[in-house]
Amino acid sequence: MLEDIKEVYYSEEQLHQIVERLGRQISNDYKGKNLMLVSILKGSVVFMADLMREITVPCSIDFMCVSSYGSGTENKTGVVKIVKDLDINVENYDILLVEDILDSGRTLDYVRNLLIDRHPSSIKICTLLDKPERRAVDLYADYSGAEVPDEFVVGYGLDYAEKYRNLPFIGVLKEEIYTN
Ligand code: IMP
Ligand code: MG
Numbered sequence: 001m002l003e004d005i006k007e008v009y010y011s012e013e014q015l016h017q018i019v020e021r022l023g024r025q026i027s028n029d030y031k032g033k034n035l036m037l038v039s040i041l042k043g044s045v046v047f048m049a050d051l052m053r054e055i056t057v058p059c060s061i062d063f064m065c066v067s068s069y070g071s072g073t074e075n076k077t078g079v080v081k082i083v084k085d086l087d088i089n090v091e092n093y094d095i096l097l098v099e100d101i102l103d104s105g106r107t108l109d110y111v112r113n114l115l116i117d118r119h120p121s122s123i124k125i126c127t128l129l130d131k132p133e134r135r136a137v138d139l140y141a142d143y144s145g146a147e148v149p150d151e152f153v154v155g156y157g158l159d160y161a162e163k164y165r166n167l168p169f170i171g172v173l174k175e176e177i178y179t180n
Helices: 012-029 045-052 106-116 175-179
Strands: 005-010 035-041 059-067 081-084 094-102 122-130 143-147 170-173
Touching: 005 012, 012 045, 012 122, 012 143, 035 045, 035 106, 045 059, 045 094, 059 106, 094 106, 106 122, 170 175
Parallel strands: 035 059, 035 094, 094 122, 122 143
Antiparallel strands: 005 170, 059 081
């Protein structure tokens, strides 16, 4: 698995510092609120597990599993399939969507609009990684861990064709992995 990685972008230690900072910001901003973290599966699973332990205010958690990609590297259509919906009624909750990476923004835009229709008290976005130059819809993250250039990254929950999610760092794949 390691031999498929061209370069490490964020080490375990750097990721820990990023997640600590996000946890501090969120804990400050959500004092006295009714926070619910909504993890967008599967990519955000590692980030979610670390982030929730850096949050010092009470919170609920729930999971939504969406799929848009198949095994390619791009969401060209904006078609998003809800594979698993939330269990909890979000009314009166301050929702924070927890996402691994904001790319075109189409996935989160769809999920955000879907949840707005269910009348939460508020809804914001926390993404570990952001590729701002790839944005195709008008969407921004309220909390963002780090920006990455327009390259396909894996690890720390992010996959290519369901592989590499268990790498403890964020790295960029060698091109030959997804061109052959
Ligand atoms: P969007 O709808 O184009 O913003 O795509 C968001 C989703 O695409 C993310 O939640 C990821 O699952 C996936 N994705 C986008 N870029 C990458 C990447 O560089 N590596 C791994 N997954 C990615
Ligand atoms: Mg994802």
